[in-house]
Amino acid sequence: QKEVEQNSGPLSVPEGAIASLNCTYSDRGSQSFFWYRQYSGKSPELIMFIYSNGDKEDGRFTAQLNKASQYVSLLIRDSQPSDSATYLCAVNVLTGGGNKLTFGTGTQLKVEL
Amino acid sequence: NAGVMQNPRHLVRRRGQEARLRCSPMKGHSHVYWYRQLPEEGLKFMVYLQKENIIDESGMPKERFSAEFPKEGPSILRIQQVVRGDSAAYFCASSPGQGAIGEQFFGPGTRLTVL
Numbered sequence: 001q002k003e004v005e006q007n008s009g010p011l012s013v014p015e016g017a018i019a020s021l022n023c024t025y026s027d028r029g030s031q032s033f034f035w036y037r038q039y040s041g042k043s044p045e046l047i048m049f050i051y052s053n054g055d056k057e058d059g060r061f062t063a064q065l066n067k068a069s070q071y072v073s074l075l076i077r078d079s080q081p082s083d084s085a086t087y088l089c090a091v092n093v094l095t096g097g098g099n100k101l102t103f104g105t106g107t108q109l110k111v112e113l
Numbered sequence: 114n115a116g117v118m119q120n121p122r123h124l125v126r127r128r129g130q131e132a133r134l135r136c137s138p139m140k141g142h143s144h145v146y147w148y149r150q151l152p153e154e155g156l157k158f159m160v161y162l163q164k165e166n167i168i169d170e171s172g173m174p175k176e177r178f179s180a181e182f183p184k185e186g187p188s189i190l191r192i193q194q195v196v197r198g199d200s201a202a203y204f205c206a207s208s209p210g211q212g213a214i215g216e217q218f219f220g221p222g223t224r225l226t227v228l
Contacts, residue, residue: 032215043204043219044156088156092215099208099215100146100169105155 003027004091006104014112019076021107023089026070032092033065033072034101039085047074047087079111115140117207117220118187125226132192132199134223138207145188146217147180150202162188195227 005024013019021035032051036044050056050063050072062075076083086106092099118137126132138145147159161169162182173180177195182188192199202224206217 034216036219043222046216046218049216090156099144099217100158100161100171101148101156101206101215101217102158103148103156 003102004104006107009108010110012110019079021074021087023072025091030091034090035074036088037085081111084111119220126195134190135187136205137187142207144208146206148204197227200227
């Protein structure tokens with residue numbers, strides 16, 4: 001079982017719709033959860049993080065965390081063509097060795113006109 | 114520019130040569146992480162450094178790869194005797210310090226091509 005799993009997609013949504021991206025993780029010791037956006041040929045860009053169960057909203061983005069189910073999701077409201085990218089879920093387990101992030105392989109999102 | 118800086122952005126090496134990748138963290142950040150992204154694969158952790166210390170190198174290949182973060186100057190990821198399988202994007206990330214959140218900010222990456 002992979003440590004962080006994401007559906008590779010592509011996930012296609014029409015412009016203006018809600019895009020829902022999902023991620024599961026295996027390590028119950030995971031403490032913080034991150035969503036990064038990566039455009040083709042570019043570096044990952046931090047969108048938001050969450051560490052408490054429930055929802056966290058930031059503009060058009062909402063992160064949801066359910067530690068009991070080991071599940072984290074990202075909702076993008078009013079999707080725009082510029083949101084088309086690969087979305088990476090990352091998990092942090094704080095150890096004596098610091099904040100190492102474990103990434104999923106990403107979900108490709110396509111927002112269609 | 115207060116972001117994470119990496120250079121060079123593109124590096125071409127022939128098999129057997131050495132590759133040196135540099136990373137300057139964001140202003141105020143003292144923690145540096147190196148990740149590798151192979152084509153069509155996810156980001157894989159390589160090493161975590163603080164000034165003059167390697168904290169976690171559990172993701173580093175056992176041979177040919179080394180990293181340092183000296184007291185002065187950028188962090189350097191060094192790959193000796195490169196092979197074609199080393200071709201990848203190498204990203205550096207920085208964070209302000211060890212803490213419960215642990216958000217990391219990425220540089221633009223160095224794309225290494227081994228001929």
